[in-house]
Amino acid sequence: GQNIDQPTEMTATEGAIVQINCTYQTSGFNGLFWYQQHAGEAPTFLSYNVLDGLEEKGRFSSFLSRSKGYSYLLLKELQMKDSASYLCAVIVSYNTDKLIFGTGTRLQVFP
Amino acid sequence: SAVISQKPSRDICQRGTSLTIQCQVDSQVTMMFWYRQQPGQSLTLIATANQGSEATYESGFVIDKFPISRPNLTFSTLTVSNMSPEDSSIYLCSSTNRGGETQYFGPGTRLLVL
Numbered sequence: 001g002q003n004i005d006q007p008t009e010m011t012a013t014e015g016a017i018v019q020i021n022c023t024y025q026t027s028g029f030n031g032l033f034w035y036q037q038h039a040g041e042a043p044t045f046l047s048y049n050v051l052d053g054l055e056e057k058g059r060f061s062s063f064l065s066r067s068k069g070y071s072y073l074l075l076k077e078l079q080m081k082d083s084a085s086y087l088c089a090v091i092v093s094y095n096t097d098k099l100i101f102g103t104g105t106r107l108q109v110f111p
Numbered sequence: 112s113a114v115i116s117q118k119p120s121r122d123i124c125q126r127g128t129s130l131t132i133q134c135q136v137d138s139q140v141t142m143m144f145w146y147r148q149q150p151g152q153s154l155t156l157i158a159t160a161n162q163g164s165e166a167t168y169e170s171g172f173v174i175d176k177f178p179i180s181r182p183n184l185t186f187s188t189l190t191v192s193n194m195s196p197e198d199s200s201i202y203l204c205s206s207t208n209r210g211g212e213t214q215y216f217g218p219g220t221r222l223l224v225l
Contacts, residue, residue: 033214042203043154050212073142082139087153089214096159096167099205099214104153 002026004102009096011108012078019071020105030091033099034062034073037060037085046073046086075107085110113138114150123223124194131190132220134204139184144205147179154203160187187214191211192222 003025012018025031031050035043047055049064049071061074075082088102112138124130134143158166158179161216166179181187191198209218 031212042219045213045215048212089154095162097142097207098156098159100156101146101154 002100004085004088004090004100006102006105007036008103008107009108012109013077014080014109014111016078016079017074017076018107020075020086020088020103020107022071022073024071024088024090024102025068025087026069026090026092026100028093029066030093030097031061032059032064032071033089034071034109035087035089037104038107039084043087079107080109080111083107113140113206113208113215115204115206115215117217117220119169119201119220121223123219123225125225126195128194129190129192130194130222131188132186132202132204134189135218136206137187140206140208141184142207143181143187144190144214145179145187146203146205146216148201148203150200157189157202160189191222194222196224198222199224 002037005023033048034046036046037043044057047062049062052076054063085104085106087104089099116135118133133217145157146154148154148180156170157172160166160179160181162181178190203219203220207214
């Protein structure tokens with residue numbers, strides 16, 4: 001079976017740094033996505049990792065370790081608008097590629 | 112990036128009826144998917160919509176309940192059949208870009224079954 005785990009909820013303060021972890025146990029791993037989803041909206045793409053290491057995009061960075069089945073999303077200089085759900089999703093390959101989502105982490109940023 | 116539109120954006124339906132949701136992508140894509148997101152939860156993959164052949168369903172989802180069509184590379188439909196209140200959810204269409212390194216989502220269809 002496929003297992004993708006994230007913390008359910010996190011809180012942080014404006015201007016701080018927060019790290020959202022994701023662990024996965026899947027077959028046929030072919031890459032990992034992070035998405036941001038505000039309440040009532042569709043998920044929006046944040047990052048994609050397929051090789052081990054850190055990918056940086058402005059205030060957001062994502063890290064992957066394939067051997068450990070582990071990823072994290074790092075958000076720096078937090079802003080109130082970063083309050084949202086953050087979804088970790090793994091591409092699994094079985095006949096075709098498909099994207100399987102983790103449970104999602106609801107982040108609340110306080111002033 | 113692909114732009115994905117869905118119709119209807121929301122609907123309120125009676126138990127026992129069926130609703131067909133349309134998904135249109137503005138460019139030719141290889142993979143199209145349908146997801147369900149129940150209130151307060153993450154996304155669950157319903158099926159992969161295959162062009163010109165039957166969709167590939169995930170465990171717990173069957174063709175009789177969720178028939179899917181994909182007549183060409185840019186369009187797909189999902190029907191929610193014989194609806195019950197448990198089908199109240201957001202249904203999202205998704206597609207990948209050519210390289211597969213980005214997957215985009217439509218705005219979703221919010222369905223309430225009474």
